[in-house]
Amino acid sequence: MSMELRRETFVLQKLRQSTSRFGQPYTVCELHDSAGQVWPAYAWQRFPHPTLWPDGVEVLATVQERSFGTRQVLDVLAMDLAALSDSVQGKTQPQLPFPEWLVSQATQPRLLRELWVQITLMDDPWLCHFNQRILHDPDISLRWVTIPASRTHHHAEASGLLRHSLEAFRLLSKSPQMSLLEWDIARTALLWHDVGKILTYPGGTRRAAEGFLVPHETATAEVLAWHLAWLRQRAPDLVTALKLHWYPPRHGRPLMPGQIFVEACDRVSAALDSRQQAFQEEPAWRQIGTVEGPGPASRFWRLREG
Known part of the structure; x- marks a missing residue:
């Protein structure tokens, strides 16, 4: 087991929020490293972004390995989008x-x-x-x-x-x-x-x-x-x-x-799509179509076919 911090690239999977028995929020996920190893990982805070990142996102994470029962897990101290890291920029x-x-x-x-x-x-x-x-x-x-x-x-x-x-x-x-x-x-x-x-x-x-x-x-x-x-x-x-x-x-x-x-x-x-909606359920002979709101209704006129 290594207590040293390391920063490397992982593929993120199964990100979710959870709450401890003391009511404290934390984040759970799996981190897949470049060698193919799957690490259970924990960040002891609420996920700091408005959207839970989906499976497959590549992240650059600062982690510390520790024992948890019979398993080795990672504590996540920082996690950024790998594609937007300084090295890429x-x-x-x-x-x-x-x-x-x-x-x-x-x-x-x-x-x-x-x-x-x-x-x-x-x-x-x-x-x-x-x-x-x-x-x-x-x-x-x-x-x-x-x-x-x-x-x-x-x-x-x-x-x-x-x-x-x-x-x-x-x-x-x-x-x-x-x-x-x-x-x-x-x-x-x-x-x-x-x-x-x-x-x-x-x-x-x-x-x-x-x-x-x-x-x-x-x-x-x-x-x-x-x-x-x-x-x-x-x-x-x-x-x-x-x-x-x-x-x-x-x-x-x-x-x-x-x-x-x-x-x-x-x-x-916007007008082309609204016009399609306006005539979607109208008979072919009708030349005026309407789409309601927001605001004033949008009205369209079309040529007769043939």
């Missing part, structure tokens, strides 16, 4: 592996794989890595790939937010007047323009009070704060550019035309 050309653990959480895994390919093809390495980091962050991505985009309006099914974000992303074609960097900025802004909704749907499908009272756009930078801080240390102008795409300028017209693309692609994606 320092790369000049940052690339992260595909988060396989996230696929099992999404009801439409094909969309997630398509999105990952599109991200890896981005020209700017920092924006590529910024997007990959967010998908590797369970506190954001687990909810982002599972919640609806709205309660009743558009993309209202499970994983609707993922589908809406990818559909809008596809719509943003590169204009000849845009540089590759401007295109990457606009697509990144579009991809995460609704990420604040993970705070408005904390339980999955039921909207919290914040979702009714506060525009979800105000939460974008709050949700992405850790990753924006990481990006600011490396390319501060990219953070400014993203915020210019998310929030209206103080004076007059947008300072970057990409903001107009972001707004337009968001609205077109």
Whole structure:
């Protein structure tokens, strides 16, 4: 038995919260090391993240081995996401592996794989890595790939937010007047323009009070704060550019035309899905369709076929 602290990479399994007989919260999990050994592991505190990380997440943990009856177990003193550790962040050309653990959480895994390919093809390495980091962050991505985009309006099914974000992303074609960097900025802004909704749907499908009272756009930078801080240390102008795409300028017209693309692609994606709902159960001859709320009903007109 070694009483020394060690820090190494494990694959996390069976993470859960528990409570001692004295009422103190603690965390239990299994840690699979690189040699294939499975360690029962305990952290003597409540899990410090809002989301319990799923099976398969790779973690970088500081642990201490001890005896527990006839078994050897690990006490966990610190546990971080291995993909977002300092050793990875320092790369000049940052690339992260595909988060396989996230696929099992999404009801439409094909969309997630398509999105990952599109991200890896981005020209700017920092924006590529910024997007990959967010998908590797369970506190954001687990909810982002599972919640609806709205309660009743558009993309209202499970994983609707993922589908809406990818559909809008596809719509943003590169204009000849845009540089590759401007295109990457606009697509990144579009991809995460609704990420604040993970705070408005904390339980999955039921909207919290914040979702009714506060525009979800105000939460974008709050949700992405850790990753924006990481990006600011490396390319501060990219953070400014993203915020210019998310929030209206103080004076007059947008300072970057990409903001107009972001707004337009968001609205077109929502309108196409709402129109499909409006006519889903209507006879072919009907030309007017309606989708109710929130707010005023959305009405659509269509041409007659033939």
